[in-house]
Amino acid sequence: MSDESQKAVSVGAEDGGPEPDALRRRLLKLAGAAVALTLAPGVTVLARDLVVKGPRGRKSAVRYGLLIDASACKSGCDACVRACQDYNGLSHDPGPDNAQWIRKVTITNPQTGLSRSFPVMCQHCENAACVDVCPTGASFRRPDGIVLVDKHRCIGCRYCLMACPYKARSFVARNVEDQKPWAPRGKGTAEGCTMCVERVEAGKLPACVTACQKAGHKAMMFGNLQDPKSAIAQRLSEVATTTIRADLGLLPSVHYRGI
Amino acid sequence: MRARAGLWAVLAVVVALSGVWVAHRGRVAVPAIVQAPGHCVLKTSVMRRTHMQLLRAVREEIVRHDVRDTRFRLTHCVACHAQRTSAGRAIPVNAPGQFCASCHAYVGVRLDCFDCHASVPAPGGVGTPLKGGAVQAAFRMPRALRASQAAAPGGRP
Known part of the structure; x- marks a missing residue:
């Protein structure tokens, strides 16, 4: 200097x-x-969380997130997984190279024997590892907090699959047919949970959340984390929740209760 | 000298034979385009020339910038231009002889949209055909194309 x-x-x-x-x-x-x-960084991180500036200079006070109540989630139920597969045109077959956008995970505490089953999908992190490692900018985070793959830019390098600590990304290894118009998928690209972005933009809930409500478990809640009046934000302020691998500091948008 | 004359003779025969082959080989069929019902989002002449640029500009806006009020969407193209069998089943637009495939075969341009995107319309809901003159009034030209289209004669209806 x-x-x-x-x-x-x-x-x-x-x-x-x-x-x-x-x-x-x-x-x-x-x-x-x-x-x-x-x-400044300590201040700017907080400011960014409150008001995310969109690419067009539009200010977005939206961050979509999920709250999953593991104590309400039933261990044998896979309604959310099925709904995701049906809506996005994924295979029901749990083959070695079939995409998993959402999976049911069971954890057991060996000391107490307490067992909990809950769904894990893309956690839509604020500091997403997949976005960091992507060499083409195909992995990106939208102003509303949803992390997506821009498949027009994806070169299929699979760095994001390696980087994601939640194993939330899948790779399409074979030709795909009969895609849904709202969920384009093709060989040679990475993919993961989109939080049903088309549905969300149309004012609907993600397919998994709807399915969970229909199944009567009500273990999943969707909403805008930034809006203090939203049901999810109020619930998060009332009950003790955590995020998976919070120690990594990725700040996921998916919160869990009872794990 | 004689060798050179022989060479010319062989060359002439080869050229003549290739001319015969070119004249008689199978030609790519001229696309038989079936008029889709309703109105397209732009004039046919403009769509023929710029549909690839429109789709490319719009895909950025839709995927990355969360702008979905645009009229230039591949799902809408498919919804209108996919023909149906007599039984009412939609035929993929990239099937041989269909709307997209026939032109792309004729001009020799690989069509890779439908490696990922659905080539038939949704049974209901997303991607319903656009109707009426309101389409032209309501559509929004992507920023990237506004300048070039304004300069082109008869670009925007």
Whole structure:
């Protein structure tokens, strides 16, 4: 830094620019700005969470999320998984290379024997690892917090499959036929839960949430986490919840209760 | 000298034979386009020339920028242009001889939209055909194409 400033001073003096003293003052001001920037991140992270700026400069105060109550989720029930497969045109067959956008996971505490079953899908992280590693920008996070794959840009490198700690991404290894018009899928691209983005934009609930309600379990709740009046935000402020692998600091949009 | 004359003779025979082959080989059928019901979002001449640019511009807006009020959507194209069998089943637009495939075969351009996208309309709901002149009034030209279309004669109806 000191070398650079020395160099800058000498260049400024040769060009007949400001006097060395004035230049030093300017450099000091710049240094002050740099300190402010390094102090800022704690503030900007919070600000970004509240108001996400869209690509068109539109301000988005929306962050869609899920609250999954593992104590209400029934262990034998896979209504959410089936609904996801039906809606998005995925195979019911749990073959080794078939896509899994959502899966039921059972965890047991070996000390107490307590067992819990709950669905795990793309956690739509704020600091999504898949977005970080994607070499083409195909993995991206929308202003409303939904993490998607832009399959027009995906080159099928599968970095995102490796990076995701939730194993939420799948790779399409074979030709696909009979796709749903709202869920394009094709060989050679990565894919994962889209939070049923078409449905959400039409004001409907994701297919898994609807199925869970129909099954009578009401273990899944969907809504805007940013809106303090939304049912999900109020519920999150009332009950103790957590996110899976919260220690990774990815800040998922999917919250769990009772795990 | 004689060798050179022989070479020319062989060359002439080859050219003549290839001419005969070109004249008699199977030609790609001229596309037989079936008029879709209702109105298209733009004039046919414009759609023929720019549909690929429209789709490319719009896919960015839809997928990445959450803009879904556009009229240029592949699902709408499919909804109108997919023909139906007498039994009422939709025929994929990329099946041989169908709307997309016949033109793309004729011009020799690979059609890869339908590697991922549905080539038949949804049974109901998403991708219903657009009707009426209101379509032209309501559509919004993607920003990337606005300038070029404004310059083109008869670009926008």
